[in-house]
Amino acid sequence: MNPDTDVRGYVSPIEVRRAHLGDAILAEWTKMRSVRSTMWTLGALVVVVLGVGTVIPWAVRTDAPGPQGDPPLAYGFFGVLLGTVCVITLGALSFSSEFGTGLIRTTLTACPSRARVLAAKTAVYFCLVFALTLVLTVIAGIFEVVIINSPNPGPTVWAPATVGVSVYMALLGVLSLAVGAMVRHAAGAVTAMLGIVLLPLVVAMFLPRPLSGVRSVLLNYSIPSQLVSFYGAFGGFANGSQPSGWVSLWILLGVVALAMAGAYVALDRRDV
Amino acid sequence: MGLEMIEAAGLTKRYGAKTAVHDLTFEVRPGHVTGFLGPNGSGKSTTMRMIVGLDRPTSGTVTVGGRPFRQTPNAPRKVGALLDAQAVHGGRSARNHLLSLAQLSGIPASRVEEVLDVVGLRDVAGKRSKGFSLGMGQRLGIAAALLGDPQVLLFDEPVNGLDPEGIYWVRTLMKRLAAEGRTVLVSSHLMSEMAVTADHLLVIGRGRLLADMSVREFISRNSADFARVRVADDAAGRTGELAAAVAEAGGRALKEPDGALRVTGIDLPRISDLAHKADIRLWELSPHHASLEEAYMRLTQDVVDYRSTDDELAGFTPPEDEAHPLDTAPGPPEVPEVPAQGWYAPPPPGQAPPQTRSRP
Numbered sequence A: 001m002n003p004d005t006d007v008r009g010y011v012s013p014i015e016v017r018r019a020h021l022g023d024a025i026l027a028e029w030t031k032m033r034s035v036r037s038t039m040w041t042l043g044a045l046v047v048v049v050l051g052v053g054t055v056i057p058w059a060v061r062t063d064a065p066g067p068q069g070d071p072p073l074a075y076g077f078f079g080v081l082l083g084t085v086c087v088i089t090l091g092a093l094s095f096s097s098e099f100g101t102g103l104i105r106t107t108l109t110a111c112p113s114r115a116r117v118l119a120a121k122t123a124v125y126f127c128l129v130f131a132l133t134l135v136l137t138v139i140a141g142i143f144e145v146v147i148i149n150s151p152n153p154g155p156t157v158w159a160p161a162t163v164g165v166s167v168y169m170a171l172l173g174v175l176s177l178a179v180g181a182m183v184r185h186a187a188g189a190v191t192a193m194l195g196i197v198l199l200p201l202v203v204a205m206f207l208p209r210p211l212s213g214v215r216s217v218l219l220n221y222s223i224p225s226q227l228v229s230f231y232g233a234f235g236g237f238a239n240g241s242q243p244s245g246w247v248s249l250w251i252l253l254g255v256v257a258l259a260m261a262g263a264y265v266a267l268d269r270r271d272v
Numbered sequence B: 001m002g003l004e005m006i007e008a009a010g011l012t013k014r015y016g017a018k019t020a021v022h023d024l025t026f027e028v029r030p031g032h033v034t035g036f037l038g039p040n041g042s043g044k045s046t047t048m049r050m051i052v053g054l055d056r057p058t059s060g061t062v063t064v065g066g067r068p069f070r071q072t073p074n075a076p077r078k079v080g081a082l083l084d085a086q087a088v089h090g091g092r093s094a095r096n097h098l099l100s101l102a103q104l105s106g107i108p109a110s111r112v113e114e115v116l117d118v119v120g121l122r123d124v125a126g127k128r129s130k131g132f133s134l135g136m137g138q139r140l141g142i143a144a145a146l147l148g149d150p151q152v153l154l155f156d157e158p159v160n161g162l163d164p165e166g167i168y169w170v171r172t173l174m175k176r177l178a179a180e181g182r183t184v185l186v187s188s189h190l191m192s193e194m195a196v197t198a199d200h201l202l203v204i205g206r207g208r209l210l211a212d213m214s215v216r217e218f219i220s221r222n223s224a225d226f227a228r229v230r231v232a233d234d235a236a237g238r239t240g241e242l243a244a245a246v247a248e249a250g251g252r253a254l255k256e257p258d259g260a261l262r263v264t265g266i267d268l269p270r271i272s273d274l275a276h277k278a279d280i281r282l283w284e285l286s287p288h289h290a291s292l293e294e295a296y297m298r299l300t301q302d303v304v305d306y307r308s309t310d311d312e313l314a315g316f317t318p319p320e321d322e323a324h325p326l327d328t329a330p331g332p333p334e335v336p337e338v339p340a341q342g343w344y345a346p347p348p349p350g351q352a353p354p355q356t357r358s359r360p
């Protein structure tokens, strides 16, 4: 239409700057904080971890004078176990809600690097869940010690029950995020994750006797058993030979790495 | 190079057994508004998704400025796209939606307020986009496309749901963007709108390229322009003579009911010359221009996949009296001078009637 503009093309007055991972992280943080579902889900996490962490020690306190069985921090386990549902749900929504609305197309047009989008979402969610769970488990732990009126357990008890559990929760969250990127469907992703968490336990309970080997593996390595191992308490669902807390972390880390690889391939290869 | 062209070569996309896009080769040049037309399901959106690397071509390539989109550095500053205006998280405000996109693309946050003003959404920018009307959503999608002030813009049905003022605004916006030297590819089903917006057209049907030419050329090629020629009454007997001369000159003449001729295939001055040479006086020699809509309908009529039929309500009509006294059976239709045609323009010369016309 206009021959001389044809030759020059358009040059934007806005300075062109190469976007990087930091930009993507900032964008994900904006997305995360700007929807109510984040507030609701994380609010539920707060209520569950603090609520259960207070109520259970309160309930057992009345018949407390007996021999001190489990360390006081262990009561926090139940709240954290319930809290995994919140963490899993929000993590699964991270990608699947973008696929559901089609927003993912806008996102991947603004940032064609699938790896960067995946890394940014993972980083933001990991840090968010880790920080929040750490704060909550510490507060809940203090409640428990105070309510039970037990001597302060040493740092070797505190560390796995707070930092360890928080890392485990955060890893569970990003596992769920990766599953969401592969499944692309909110309900499907949440269901798949709940299956991963609950199914081994349920299956183990109904396994016939000849399969007791399989049964004990399922019991020991199910996610609730691994989670309880951070508290070094309760025979729990397992028979006492479950991995110790820090080993659980490595196991989950391996699973997360596999899921991340799968999520990347799915984002990279499949049509959006 | 400063030329940000979209170039497709042998672009093909199959979804299972369904071929959505078949062997498309085209260029979209800067400085023009290129209209992207085709019936429902013809593959326009699929092509646009492949341009921005969302769908992988089954075969063939498409590049923007010489590179596949996914390998383009600073891609969001080079290409902006409105693919689906509903593609927002309903719980997020327009401002936060655009802010996250700006951050993702490395664009200053102040640009968000600018585009909000451009699309006229500033007043509702803080509201959750769930409550947006169709047109407001569309404006938000356009804002997202403009955010990076890119050289290449793709708009998939941008005027969907816009009010007349919004449509006018989009029209002037497209033209302005193209006049600034940008590459603008717009798909639309509104032919009247395309006729005044686009300079160039890409028309596809069932995933195949049907036309790639300027709007003017498209209209004159695919229809429909004809000249009405009426011989002076006292020479009416010589109409046949003129028709023969027209046919000899490569045109086609059809007789209209009032005795005038409908001439296609040769232009007006030539008709006048022919009449003069044959010494036939004319009382009328008038051009009839077809619209883009007519031309488009003609070109795509046999590649339309989804066509409605009359709603007969047959199963619901109460049985009527067998006799229809007032229903005079229609006699055989008179053989029309101008051949029976659909509601679209008549076929251009040298082409078989629509139903049997071979696909180009």
Ligand SMILES: Nc1ncnc2c1ncn2[C@@H]1O[C@H](COP(=O)(O)OP(=O)(O)OP(=O)(O)O)[C@@H](O)[C@H]1O
Residues within 6 Å of the ligand: B015, B018, B019, B020, B038, B039, B040, B041, B042, B043, B044, B045, B046, B047
């Ligand atoms: N993800 C997909 N999976 C399977 N088939 C698809 C997919 N996307 C598109 N198609 C098919 O490809 C064809 C082209 O669809 P497309 O959306 O590109 O058409 P369109 O020209 O944009 O139509 P419209 O004018 O209605 O928007 C259709 O037959 C559609 O059913």
Ligand SMILES: [Mg+2]
Residues within 6 Å of the ligand: B044, B045, B046, B156
């Ligand atoms: Mg479409």
